[in-house]
Amino acid sequence: MTVQPGGSGVPMAPPTIRAAGMSVARTDPKGLRGRIASVFYLLALAAATFIFVFPFVWLISASLKTRSTVYNNQLFADPLQFQNYMRIFEIAPVASWLFNSVIVALAAAATVTLSSALVAFAFAYFRFPYRNAIFGLVLASMMLPGAVLMIPQFLIWDELGQINSLVPLWAGNLFGSAFYIFLLRQFFLGLPRELFEAARVDGASYPRMWWSIAMPLTRAALIVVFIFELKASWTDLLKPLIYLRDTALFTLPRGLQSLVDRFNPTAGGQGDFQYVMAASVIITVPMVVVFFLAQRYFVEGIATTGSKG
């Protein structure tokens, strides 16, 4: 699945001809009708873009306002309260939350990528009894709602003395995740089998074939899994709600929740909602950075899961 327009295997044609349902003469792709239509679509998309992007602009603006102006709907904050971003680190342990979130997200993403790749390779490469039945079990487990497992898993971590600890937020990922196993298996199946047979003749062990041949060749897919899980972990609220008690141990979503509880005036809070907005910016910015660095992989990953799923 290529991302750049025209980079795919689909024969490239001028955009106006690609357009389904537009009667544009093939010999004159830049005809008047085609040009008017293109302008119309560009304007419509620009309007949609405005709607999608404006809340971000608005969020940043609100994060720079004062207690009395935060609800005033003005686009430009006046006065500009940059000190909100300093204050937020004083009124709550935001630095600890940031640190906890980074640790948990990296641990969650790294463990799930490695373990899922290991298991996916077994399903893609090895021949063993009941392989398809077992793989069916992997797929079936995706159907199970998290709510069914939530309480027993809580009791397991409780038994292990891990309540009020960051461990339950990522350690489950050591065992792979059905969706990623499914995704990576597809990629491993795409590798030519002769590659591995040749390596075997040269005396490579199975772990070596996995680590030195299969893994490097599926680098892009591994990055997709890594950033998907990074995002999932970074945004998760439910697990921190269940497992964390001490404020200092909170991750950013749990911390932000505590700020909403504290400052939301409609729910009886103190009404300094600009701090909630500033914290919302702090939790969002790292994801935006990751997204722009790895945009290609995000888009590829979603497009692939959608068309192959």
Add this chain to the structure above:
Amino acid sequence: MTSETRWALIFLLPWIVGFVVFTAGPMVASLVMSFTDYNVIQEADFVGLENYERLLADRRVKGSLENTAIYALLHVPGVIILSLGLAMMLLRVGRASGFFRTAFYMPSITPTVAVGALFLVILSGNGLFNQGLSLIGIDGPNWLTDPPWVKPGLVIMSLWSLGSTVVIYFAALRNVPLELYEAARMDGANAWQQFRNITLPFISGAIFFTLIVNTIASLQIFAEVFTMFFGATQSGAGQSSALFYVIYLYQKAFSDLEFGYASAMAWLLFVIILIITAIQIRASRRFVYYEGSR
């Protein structure tokens, strides 16, 4: 056991351990628990079907199921239709599509708690959204406290994050062979006929996928709504309209510590999801077109 089988077992080990300890075991435990009155403090007593009988009589279960159904019925078609419209427009603007696609996808990477916090301000009575509506002469309600408008407000919020569905449709649309459109045009097919007979069949797989995924996700909506209405200091107004099933389940489990009852609720959810998905799969046989022998 052959050496290959032995190695397969070693590679599969993480999943086998995880499946037994963190999936299959908990599944059985949850089912068993749903027939008890287990609440952490006291020993569990077997109570038979009592939890399930209570479920059927619990007005909050009924209310939260209705809320969830209404939300899903508004959210899923909304996401599919809007995303398809945006993706089809993206297809017509050539290289500019990359820029727009990025813009549409940005909200989906925003952490859900931040989305909830942001929309607490945007959807309030004097908020940004109503300000936008007033530009076109509409006097909007308070989307957070006016009970009949709470769910529509939450659906509007959810539509902000439809980016990944757009990306999926855009990828699917790019795979539709262009020759088909040219042939159809030569045969005099109009725009609607081309959409109906070429575009739709070719992307029906993608539509089916997003239908299933979005339905299952919307039945389990939790974080944004929890942030907005159900934190430590709870806002009474709008709450009963925003009480979704998984939020009620969470409250029963971790506020009231009624593990037995919450387990029964979880199994009811599982059964509902299974039934709805089965219906969707059956229905899809009629309209999903698979190219070749996929």
